[in-house]
Amino acid sequence: MLIPQTSSSLVDTLRQRRQKLASLIDFPAILWSGSNSPRNFPANSFAFRANSHFLYFAGLPLANAAIRLEAGKLELFMEDPSPSSALWHGEMPTREEIAEQIGADVARPMAELGSWLEDAATIAVQDAATWTQQSQLLNRWVLPQSLPQEIDLELAKAIVFLRLTHDDAALTELRKAAAVTVQVHKAGMAATPQAKLEAEVRAAMEGVIIANNMTTSYNSIVTVHGEVLHNEHYHHHLQPGDLLLADVGAETETGWAADVTRTWPVSGNFSSTQREIYNVVLAAHDACIAKIYPGVEYGDIHLLAATVIAEGLVDLGILRGNPQDLVEMDVHALFFPHGIGHLLGLDVHDMEDLGDLAGYEEGRTRSDRFGLGYLRLNRPLRPGMLVTIEPGFYQVPAILNDANVRSTYQNVVNWQRLSEFADVRGIRIEDDVLVTTEGSEVLTAALPNDANIIENLVNS
Ligand code: GLY
Numbered sequence: 001m002l003i004p005q006t007s008s009s010l011v012d013t014l015r016q017r018r019q020k021l022a023s024l025i026d027f028p029a030i031l032w033s034g035s036n037s038p039r040n041f042p043a044n045s046f047a048f049r050a051n052s053h054f055l056y057f058a059g060l061p062l063a064n065a066a067i068r069l070e071a072g073k074l075e076l077f078m079e080d081p082s083p084s085s086a087l088w089h090g091e092m093p094t095r096e097e098i099a100e101q102i103g104a105d106v107a108r109p110m111a112e113l114g115s116w117l118e119d120a121a122t123i124a125v126q127d128a129a130t131w132t133q134q135s136q137l138l139n140r141w142v143l144p145q146s147l148p149q150e151i152d153l154e155l156a157k158a159i160v161f162l163r164l165t166h167d168d169a170a171l172t173e174l175r176k177a178a179a180v181t182v183q184v185h186k187a188g189m190a191a192t193p194q195a196k197l198e199a200e201v202r203a204a205m206e207g208v209i210i211a212n213n214m215t216t217s218y219n220s221i222v223t224v225h226g227e228v229l230h231n232e233h234y235h236h237h238l239q240p241g242d243l244l245l246a247d248v249g250a251e252t253e254t255g256w257a258a259d260v261t262r263t264w265p266v267s268g269n270f271s272s273t274q275r276e277i278y279n280v281v282l283a284a285h286d287a288c289i290a291k292i293y294p295g296v297e298y299g300d301i302h303l304l305a306a307t308v309i310a311e312g313l314v315d316l317g318i319l320r321g322n323p324q325d326l327v328e329m330d331v332h333a334l335f336f337p338h339g340i341g342h343l344l345g346l347d348v349h350d351m352e353d354l355g356d357l358a359g360y361e362e363g364r365t366r367s368d369r370f371g372l373g374y375l376r377l378n379r380p381l382r383p384g385m386l387v388t389i390e391p392g393f394y395q396v397p398a399i400l401n402d403a404n405v406r407s408t409y410q411n412v413v414n415w416q417r418l419s420e421f422a423d424v425r426g427i428r429i430e431d432d433v434l435v436t437t438e439g440s441e442v443l444t445a446a447l448p449n450d451a452n453i454i455e456n457l458v459n460s
């Protein structure tokens with residue numbers, strides 16, 4: 001078989017997931033997997049990643065397929081492999097064999113899908129070829145990040161309800177992704193003393209992912225310019241005084257993700273200024289994780305991180321004032337401009353293809369405050385949710401050199417003192433935290449975050 005094997009327990013789980021969906025909606029749903037995007041000719045395509053809603057119910061990363069879910073039944077639509085494809089791709093399983101693997105009730109050619117669309121809801125797949133096909137077949141706009149049709153919105157809400165908390169099969173995969181990601185980061189630290197370029201550390205890290213037959217769950221960030229929040233370049237030389245920020249996560253064959261960041265000194269030793277700021281970020285990280293319990297508002301966890309960071313920066317003489325007042329003025333966001341984290345599951349930023357439908361409790365919308373607007377999750381926590389906790393400190397020139405920012409905050413930031421911390425461009429510490437009935441479990445806890453232990457890992 002040229003696709004991952006499924007187990008009978010996974011097939012049971014897939015059945016349970018669609019039974020649960022059937023208890024939430026009374027109309028059919030059709031979920032497309034997406035298609036291969038060619039680079040220059042059809043057989044040379046960009047890496048394929050099946051749509052996550054499809055994966056959740058179908059369990060396998062099948063390209064050019066669709067499933068129709070109604071009353072707990074699954075109908076699989078896909079073409080059989082063409083006779084000539086065996087030459088290039090080997091003997092591929094037939095539609096019927098795949099249907100059996102995922103516990104489908106019926107398997108039909110994709111060409112028949114047009115006869116099974118009546119009253120069906122769907123969710124847009126990100127690739128343009130697929131959402132265009134969805135729109136044409138359903139004769140209405142099916143667009144990414146948009147749910148204008150009542151029926152599609154209802155389906156999306158039902159799927160959010162299911163995917164917000166993880167079942168045992170999902171957790172088994174998420175733990176695998178987390179365990180490999182721990183090894184990934186240790187390999188990155190160990191490779192740093194011999195590396196001259198960011199790219200070499202990235203190679204050591206992604207090599208562990210590839211060796212485990214996994215992929216990255218997002219584009220890796222491995223950079224000495226951690227202040228560029230989504231830095232996806234790897235050409236910088238490593239200098240002894242630099243901090244290296246690595247945000248790298250593995251994704252299992254069936255699509256479940258990890259999302260982890262560590263920041264370590266290239267030389268193997270934090271400078272005193274780097275260590276001071278690192279410990280402020282770590283204090284925020286630890287305080288947040290200690291407060292994760294069912295029922296706790298994730299927005300309050302964000303405010304806790306902001307307050308601990310403000311406190312730490314006051315203690316270092318970088319900020320002046322009462323930490324709580326500083327957070328109300330959004331001063332923390334000058335250095336910690338993003339949210340404390342997000343949902344994690346089949347995707348990093350799980351279900352953000354649905355806008356804020358998954359991240360925000362019904363009736364809540366994004367704040368327009370600079371210090372809260374980038375918060376991606378604003379709900380009470382429930383057992384089975386997996387979230388990231390990822391406080392950071394960054395000196396982003398676009399923020400700190402802005403004339404308006406300088407004048408608004410001239411009395412609360414000690415700019416002179418801040419300049420003594422010029423060797424701290426960006427620090428983030430990110431772990432994956434499962435909400436349990438008793439509190440929380442850090443799935444990535446095996447990866448140290450204490451500054452001394454990090455130094456030892458780099459130096460070993
Ligand atoms: N790796 C992306 C993030 O941490 O949100």
Ligand code: MN
Pocket residue numbers: 259341342388390430
């Ligand atoms: Mn993250």
Ligand code: MN
Pocket residue numbers: 247248259260261430
């Ligand atoms: Mn991350």
